[in-house]
Amino acid sequence: MEFLQNSPVNKLNALVADTTSHMLTFLQNPPVNKLDALIALVAVSAVSVAAAYIYLKKKVKGCLDRNVFKDFKLVKRTQINHNSARFRFALPTPTSVLGLYAGQFIRCRGIDREGKEVIRPYTPITLNSDVGYFELVVKMYPLGRMSHHFREMREGEYLAVKGPIDRFKYKPGQARSLGMLAGGTGITPMFQLIRAILENPKDKTTIRLLYANHTFEELDLFASKFPNHFKVYYVLTQYHLPTACLNILTASGGMERWQQPHIEEMIQSHCPPPSPDIKILRCGPPEMNKAMAAHLNELGYTKDMQFEF
Numbered sequence: 415m416e417f418l419q420n421s422p423v424n425k426l427n428a429l430v431a432d433t434t435s436h437m438l439t440f441l442q443n444p445p446v447n448k449l450d451a452l453i454a455l456v457a458v459s460a461v462s463v464a465a466a467y468i469y470l471k472k473k474v475k476g477c478l479d480r481n482v483f484k485d486f487k488l489v490k491r492t493q494i495n496h497n498s499a500r501f502r503f504a505l506p507t508p509t510s511v512l513g514l515y516a517g518q519f520i521r522c523r524g525i526d527r528e529g530k531e532v533i534r535p536y537t538p539i540t541l542n543s544d545v546g547y548f549e550l551v552v553k554m555y556p557l558g559r560m561s562h563h564f565r566e567m568r569e570g571e572y573l574a575v576k577g578p579i580d581r582f583k584y585k586p587g588q589a590r591s592l593g594m595l596a597g598g599t600g601i602t603p604m605f606q607l608i609r610a611i612l613e614n615p616k617d618k619t620t621i622r623l624l625y626a627n628h629t630f631e632e633l634d635l636f637a638s639k640f641p642n643h644f645k646v647y648y649v650l651t652q653y654h655l656p657t658a659c660l661n662i663l664t665a666s667g668g669m670e671r672w673q674q675p676h677i678e679e680m681i682q683s684h685c686p687p688p689s690p691d692i693k694i695l696r697c698g699p700p701e702m703n704k705a706m707a708a709h710l711n712e713l714g715y716t717k718d719m720q721f722e723f
């Protein structure tokens with residue numbers, strides 16, 4: 415009850431009531447001179463601006479706990495292809511939000527095929543504007559421990575989740591331009607960030623994404639809707655690479671697969687050039703991350719200009 419009384423919404427209601435009562439007094443006792451009228455008008459405007467400020471600044475109260483795993487019910491599972499699926503989890507009420515901001519992710523706990531506990535990070539593709547549920551897109555690897563848990567998961571079962579985890583804190587305007595290097599499911603933290611930036615009309619950050627994959631419908635929609643802010647380059651479809659290189663890029667194992675000289679050329683052509691006001695984000699298989707860091711260092715991107723999810 416005390417929480418309800420002190421909640422930002424209640425404070426807003428109190429302010430609105432206060433403003434209304436001031437306005438009524440103002441109307442019932444019209445000011446005798448212009449100075450009184452001006453003072454009254456300034457007071458009313460100040461209260462209204464404060465009310466709007468509190469409303470806009472109010473923090474979304476999410477459903478997660480940073481220290482304790484909480485269970486969320488799987489309500490829908492949609493197979494995307496032979497090894498990837500979209501999982502929709504219900505939040506406690508239809509109006510609840512998960513409470514994750516751009517750049518943040520969650521940790522999920524599961525059981526591997528040997529019955530041992532396993533914990534892995536995942537990035538929901540939904541934002542706080544999606545109420546009542548959150549969604550994960552998960553690629554399940556044949557030998558992956560958490561992959562096993564997701565492969566076996568059925569609708570009606572619960573997933574243990576904790577968070578948010580925020581190693582990369584994004585603030586609109588923190589970089590003039592973002593370059594993104596993503597491979598496979600490494601797209602999920604990028605997707606969350608791309609959505610948050612493009613859906614915020616005040617955020618003018620430009621984004622260039624180099625994605626080691628085939629096309630991704632949602633990204634194409636963003637690219638056509640925001641041509642000045644967002645460009646995506648698919649490594650596997652836009653470059654007519656020899657079959658050997660395609661195999662190199664699609665498969666995950668082996669460092670040499672990501673060390674091809676043409677990858678540096680792609681970075682040079684499609685990412686913002688090194689500068690203190692840009693950031694290059696990386697997320698993909700470990701071998702890819704390592705090789706991309708080496709390429710970026712070689713091209714003159716300092717540590718401050720890079721971030722690995």
Ligand SMILES: Cc1cc2nc3c(=O)[nH]c(=O)nc-3n(C[C@H](O)[C@H](O)[C@H](O)COP(=O)(O)OP(=O)(O)OC[C@H]3O[C@@H](n4cnc5c(N)ncnc54)[C@H](O)[C@@H]3O)c2cc1C
Nearest residue numbers: 534535536537551552553555558559560561599602666699
């Ligand atoms: C910040 C962050 C967010 C992430 N978000 C998502 C997400 O939204 N969806 C998602 O599907 N994954 C995501 N991942 C990856 C996820 O955390 C796991 O690494 C992945 O699901 C594999 O876990 P596993 O236990 O099944 O595999 P493990 O048991 O750790 O690995 C077993 C084998 O699987 C293969 N493998 C594992 N990971 C990869 C990989 N990334 N690429 C290629 N082969 C691999 C390798 O052959 C490996 O030897 C994210 C990772 C990070 C760091």
